[in-house]
Amino acid sequence: MKVNVLAFGIAKEIVGGSTVEVELTSDATVGELRAELEEQYPRLAKLASFMIAVNNEYAVADNALQQRDEIAIIPPVSGG
Amino acid sequence: MKVNVLAFGIAKEIVGGSTVEVELTSDATVGELRAELEEQYPRLAKLASFMIAVNNEYAVADNALQQRDEIAIIPPVSGG
């Protein structure tokens, strides 16, 4: 399946836009998405850390992804 | 010597005014003043505590008093 991934902050610069399309297997997990993103965009792996959010919640590697999920790359936050 | 002692808060009510005159020996200490005040105004001894200030500083029992010192009874504070 193809998923659209939102990007914010430095991740937007790394992937070259505010969304990026990623091709995944139909039963892909968050962990597989992370691996795919790191392969396509090695600079993501050099960040202090990054999280994946699914439907506005922080997700862990095991979480399964659905095509219609709202998925986002969350680089290290620095609000406040 | 006679010293004038300022009274604040509940101490003002206990001594019946914002100053009270106390007769002390010429080499009296803060401790002796406290004892004299407690004898004349037993309700002072029933407070949670009270301090004596001399020239705008908290004083301890050993401190000697001079007739021209500014002396005050400081009942438990409750500002803020």
Add this chain to the structure above:
Amino acid sequence: MIDIQISDKPLDISSCIDWVMSPDCGGIDVFIGTVRNATKGKEVTRLEFEAYRQMALNEMQKIAEQALEKWPVQKLLIHHRTGVLQVGEVPVIIAVAAAHRAAAFDACRYTIDTLKETVPIWKREVFEDGEVWVAAHP
């Protein structure tokens, strides 16, 4: 009661404090973040804040609810600014009212500390000679 807002307009400190004040509260603690003129000795020209808006609102709501569970607090407000801010402007206001001050202090500090760890908002510092996303790199 909780009030959470993200806005690209200047935050209004007085109205935040007015909102938390209430006759059953004796203590209000307010944290105000301001844009500093320098980071690690380097002059800052301006800051830019970007938010993942809906998730940031959700995460701030969670923090506020946790604070209200942990401490006896009546009112808790979080307002966060986005967009371009000049030195001296206010990116964040947290205001907490409680019957007793210890709870107000604890809840306010917990809120800003946790916000800085979990809320998806990003700050870019702009200098004379470049810019950097804060905390992005180790």
Add this chain to the structure above:
Amino acid sequence: MIDIQISDKPLDISSCIDWVMSPDCGGIDVFIGTVRNATKGKEVTRLEFEAYRQMALNEMQKIAEQALEKWPVQKLLIHHRTGVLQVGEVPVIIAVAAAHRAAAFDACRYTIDTLKETVPIWKREVFEDGEVWVAAHP
């Protein structure tokens, strides 16, 4: 920098915050005391604050200087009200600005905690059916 005031006029929260704000500070913590409508479940009609004025100013100055020694804080303000206050009015404002928020929180909390222990100011709570000097008796 330190600003200490005792006043029998209403305190101005905004001007206190304006005074501590400065471009080299990133965090401001403000404590605002307010008059609660009840103490131990009993309705409060009003409060009356009395100060031993010069000594109170001296003691507040000492606290502020101690706070500036203990923590890296740029500006610390203490304004205390005296006289008769109604429910919701503000007896005390403490505002602290520092480069980093931890120092602002620590110094603000230290200041109000110590003020309540050492500064010669007295509060009388007035109820429908009587009045009491707070903390006077065990």
